[in-house]
Amino acid sequence: xxxxxxxxxxxxxxxxxxxxxxxxxxxxxxxxxxxxxxxxxxxxxxxxxxxxxxxxxxxxxxxxxxxxxxxxxxxxxxxxxxxxxxxxxxxxxxxxxxxxxxxxxxxxxxxxxxxxxxxxxxxxxxxxxxxxxxxxxxxxxxxxxxxxxxxxxxxxxxxxxxxxxxxxxxxxxxxxxxxxxxxxxxxxxxxxxxxxxxxxxxxxxxxxxxxxxxxxxx
Amino acid sequence: xxxxxxxxxxxxxxxxxxxxxxxxxxxxxxxxxxxxxxxxxxxxxxxxxxxxxxxxxxxxxxxxxxxxxxxxxxxxxxxxxxxxxxxxxxxxxxxxxxxxxxxxxxxxxxxxxxxxxxxxxxxxxxxxxxxxxxxxxxxxxxxxxxxxxxxxxxxxxxxxxxxxxxxxxxxxxxxxxxxxxxxxxxxxxxxxxxxxxxxxxxxxxxxxxxxxxxxxxxxxxxxxxxxxxxxx
Numbered sequence: 071x072x073x074x075x076x077x078x079x080x081x082x083x084x085x086x087x088x089x090x091x092x093x094x095x096x097x098x099x100x101x102x103x104x105x106x107x108x109x110x111x112x113x114x115x116x117x118x119x120x121x122x123x124x125x126x127x128x129x130x131x132x133x134x135x136x137x138x139x140x141x142x143x144x145x146x147x148x149x150x151x152x153x154x155x156x157x158x159x160x161x162x163x164x165x166x167x168x169x170x171x172x173x174x175x176x177x178x179x180x181x182x183x184x185x186x187x188x189x190x191x192x193x194x195x196x197x198x199x200x201x202x203x204x205x206x207x208x209x210x211x212x213x214x215x216x217x218x219x220x221x222x223x224x225x226x227x228x229x230x231x232x233x234x235x236x237x238x239x240x241x242x243x244x245x246x247x248x249x250x251x252x253x254x255x256x257x258x259x260x261x262x263x264x265x266x267x268x269x270x271x272x273x274x275x276x277x278x279x280x281x282x283x284x285x286x287x288x
Numbered sequence: 289x290x291x292x293x294x295x296x297x298x299x300x301x302x303x304x305x306x307x308x309x310x311x312x313x314x315x316x317x318x319x320x321x322x323x324x325x326x327x328x329x330x331x332x333x334x335x336x337x338x339x340x341x342x343x344x345x346x347x348x349x350x351x352x353x354x355x356x357x358x359x360x361x362x363x364x365x366x367x368x369x370x371x372x373x374x375x376x377x378x379x380x381x382x383x384x385x386x387x388x389x390x391x392x393x394x395x396x397x398x399x400x401x402x403x404x405x406x407x408x409x410x411x412x413x414x415x416x417x418x419x420x421x422x423x424x425x426x427x428x429x430x431x432x433x434x435x436x437x438x439x440x441x442x443x444x445x446x447x448x449x450x451x452x453x454x455x456x457x458x459x460x461x462x463x464x465x466x467x468x469x470x471x472x473x474x475x476x477x478x479x480x481x482x483x484x485x486x487x488x489x490x491x492x493x494x495x496x497x498x499x500x501x502x503x504x505x506x507x508x509x510x511x512x513x514x515x516x517x518x519x520x
Contacts, residue, residue: 116388117314118458128516133317133509134445134457140315140368140512151457153464153492154314154340155396158389162407181412192376192385193367199415200389203408234412 072243072260072285077211079104079287080258081170081241084209085111092116092161092201094171095139097211101170112146114166116197118157121149138197158197162204169205171198173212173237175227178274180237180249182210183229195232202233214242214271221273223247223254244268246285253277258285291451291495292480293502296322299474303332303439306359310395310435310466311339311349312442315368315512318459319348320443322476322504327352336360338435340391340462342372347510353381362435364388368512387415390432392465397434399468399497404433440470443504444493447477448484451498452491460492467497476504 072080078100085091085101089111093099102113102122113122115137122137123144131142145151160166175183182202185195202208215221223240240247245268246258253275256268259282269276293299300323303309313319327335328351335358342361343350352358353371360382366372375381386394387409397405406429410416420431442463445456453475455463467473475493480503 115458117317118461125515125517127519131511131514131516132457133511134459136315136317136458136511136513138314140317141515142511142513143515151455151460153455153460154388154392154462155465158392162389162409186414189377192373192383194363194365194385195387195410195415196365197388199387199413200407200409203411231413 071263075100076260076287077241077243080246080285081209081211082106084168085109086167087111089167090114090120090165091168091170092166094198096172098170098172099139114157114160115143116157116161118152118154119145119149121146123149158200161197161200164204164206166205168207168209169201170209170211171201173210173222175222175224175229176210176212176237176240177224177227178249178253180235181227182232182237183227184232186230188230198232202236205236208237208239210237210240212240212242214244221271223272223274225274244271255279256282258283260285261287290449291499291501292449293500295502296326296476296504297329299323299476299500299502300326300330300439302472303327303330305332306334307438308336308338310437310440310470311337312461312463312466313339313341313348314458314461315341316343316348316510318443318455318461318463319343320441320474320476321507323441323474324348324351327357328355331355331357333357334359336362338362338395338437340364340388342366342369344368344512345371347508360384362386362391364391392462394432394435395462395465395469398436399465402434404431406430407432436469436471438471440466440473442467442473442475444475444477446479446481446486447475447498447501448481448486448495449501450483451475451495451501452486453477453493453498454486454490455492464493467493472499473497474499475501477501478504478507
């Protein structure tokens with residue numbers, strides 16, 4: 071089974087040279103720490119920056135330089151800054167090649183829910199709805215089950231939706247799944263996790279074809 | 289041409305109960321601290337505030353929320369404010385949550401004289417309820433209307449007497465699009481300079497969008513999530 075870092079490492083393997091990438095808050099942010107050797111990508115932060123670098127050194131933080139998670143960050147050489155409308159023009163206009171975001175639920179039809187639990191938690195959708203509605207390439211980073219052990223990989227989302235039919239790939243602590251023609255397909259198992267464990271933790275329809283390889287992580 | 293006012297108290301003259309305000313900023317980054325302070329002091333109520341976030345409990349728009357000066361918030365993300373969440377869940381505060389890109393574009397459209405536009409963001413979700421749906425290039429889009437405000441209040445790094453503005457870092461965010469969409473736009477700046485001192489090639493917001501400008505004081509610039517690494 072993977073921890074959050076493991077999920078981030080596995081997603082980092084999906085990065086391709088020259089891509090512009092938007093990372094959501096939480097596990098997705100960690101992906102930036104595990105960019106494969108020889109791959110150059112630029113991170114877009116929807117509050118208005120391209121070319122986001124590492125966290126600043128202690129004492130060098132700048133209140134005027136944050137990422138979409140409100141964390142202090144730095145700029146890499148070649149970075150650029152812009153307003154929110156321009157930022158979402160990049161996103162809506164499909165100039166960003168990969169979006170990685172978290173989810174509370176994902177369904178086999180590609181629906182995703184991650185912004186609201188009615189009556190209990192309403193934080194807002196932030197940029198998530200714009201991102202999922204427009205991105206061609208979305209990877210969801212999430213835990214396979216909730217704290218009670220109930221599946222978050224569902225036949226139908228129960229929470230208010232963030233987007234419809236948009237998710238194609240999900241990386242969880244147990245598996246890599248792809249959504250093809252309205253069903254989940256098991257692509258890889260996390261180290262030490264059996265196909266049966268994944269099946270038991272998946273409420274949605276899951277296709278398992280042939281031998282399922284284990285993820286290769288360093 | 290001189291748009292300079294003395295301070296934030298003078299800048300917000302004419303802001304009345306029940307008005308709609310736009311306030312720039314993303315989280316606590318690039319928020320008009322001085323004007324928020326003056327609004328708190330003035331005690332104007334029943335405000336509709338359009339701002340990406342709602343501050344934190346004791347800073348930014350959170351200060352107006354604490355005093356129940358806000359009737360309605362139009363935002364995209366409000367996760368960092370417990371008082372906000374409490375007022376919203378109890379029904380004391382009206383809240384319109386809209387996707388961040390739609391919020392930015394609705395402000396831009398408001399300032400640009402475009403009454404509405406289609407966007408794919410929010411199709412199939414609560415956000416689309418009651419809105420016109422139309423297909424373009426085989427994909428459904430929803431019709432979103434423009435936003436304007438009685439006052440747009442923005443914060444810039446530098447500005448001149450003509451209202452030309454330059455922003456710094458990610459403190460730009462919603463400020464330029466909101467500056468365009470105010471019937472009266474107030475800009476508070478860290479440094480007010482003479483016309484000609486700002487390089488015309490590098491002005492982010494042309495002065496035509498700004499009606500009042502002043503040099504702010506005592507910026508706290510609070511950091512919400514201070515994340516650093518050690519030099520070793």
